[in-house]
Amino acid sequence: MTLKEEVRRFWDKVPCGTRDVRLTEGSPEYFSAIEQDRDAKEPFIADFARFSEQRGKRVLEVGFGAGTDFVRFARAGAVLTGIDLTEHGARLVRARLAHEGLSADIHVGDAENLPFADGTFDLVYSWGVIHHTEDTPRAAREIARVVKPGGRVCVMVYHRHSLVALQCWILNALLRGRPWRTLSDVIFHHIESLGTQAYSLAEAKNLFSSLSSVAVTPRLTPYDVRITRNKYLPVWLRRFIPNRMGWFLVIEGIK
Numbered sequence: 001m002t003l004k005e006e007v008r009r010f011w012d013k014v015p016c017g018t019r020d021v022r023l024t025e026g027s028p029e030y031f032s033a034i035e036q037d038r039d040a041k042e043p044f045i046a047d048f049a050r051f052s053e054q055r056g057k058r059v060l061e062v063g064f065g066a067g068t069d070f071v072r073f074a075r076a077g078a079v080l081t082g083i084d085l086t087e088h089g090a091r092l093v094r095a096r097l098a099h100e101g102l103s104a105d106i107h108v109g110d111a112e113n114l115p116f117a118d119g120t121f122d123l124v125y126s127w128g129v130i131h132h133t134e135d136t137p138r139a140a141r142e143i144a145r146v147v148k149p150g151g152r153v154c155v156m157v158y159h160r161h162s163l164v165a166l167q168c169w170i171l172n173a174l175l176r177g178r179p180w181r182t183l184s185d186v187i188f189h190h191i192e193s194l195g196t197q198a199y200s201l202a203e204a205k206n207l208f209s210s211l212s213s214v215a216v217t218p219r220l221t222p223y224d225v226r227i228t229r230n231k232y233l234p235v236w237l238r239r240f241i242p243n244r245m246g247w248f249l250v251i252e253g254i255k
């Protein structure tokens, strides 16, 4: 099986953010549970995506997963297109839009070969996706290609120099008597789908070096301060941990 097929199977089996939801798949309660979980864990997305500013704008989401951000672009009135590697994600997103009487152009396809003309979109948004594809630089080039001159690119990729990466290394390298394993190696093999990559700030910036401006900001996440699967460090303690040790690198660029 190719790496791309492994990645597709992984996300097709359990779309992102649905693992802990024990409700009937596709029901309104199911979607609202996914949305509540997203708001609790990643509340900073709204400021980054600026959903409310997208009315009438041509927006592409690359890797929509179960569609939690996607539906928010649709609610805001964006002229919306989405693409994901999995049929399962596309099915969920179609159902989710139908529940709310919304519509969008949905594609099942590959971020490395976007089926859109150069300069099509005002915004290309991709949250936690292109680090899962084998040729991330190619996916980044595709994103930059399809955005209009003057348009915006908003992407999140994983950060190698973060607490999540360190925890992964302690568990899978140090505690297993293999301290020579690198951060990249443990992330590749043990975080989500096989082949996951994580970047330094400079590498993340370099992915989008063809854009006229790019800013990369690390963001501390609940996953960085997790004690057990559902327990986190107390909020007062988290204040002492700098954002630069966070698992998410949010990249904002203008073409």
Ligand SMILES: C[S@@+](CC[C@H](N)C(=O)[O-])C[C@H]1O[C@@H](n2cnc3c(N)ncnc32)[C@H](O)[C@@H]1O
Residues within 6 Å of the ligand: 007, 008, 011, 012, 015, 016, 017, 062, 063, 064, 065, 066, 067, 068, 069, 083, 084, 085, 086, 089, 109, 110, 111, 112, 126, 127, 128, 129, 132, 133, 134
């Ligand atoms: C961690 S999930 C993120 C989903 C969504 N953006 C979110 O935040 O909930 C990763 C998603 O990327 C998709 N994906 C991985 N590789 C892809 C590729 N080459 N092209 C398109 N989608 C891809 C997967 O199918 C999955 O839905």
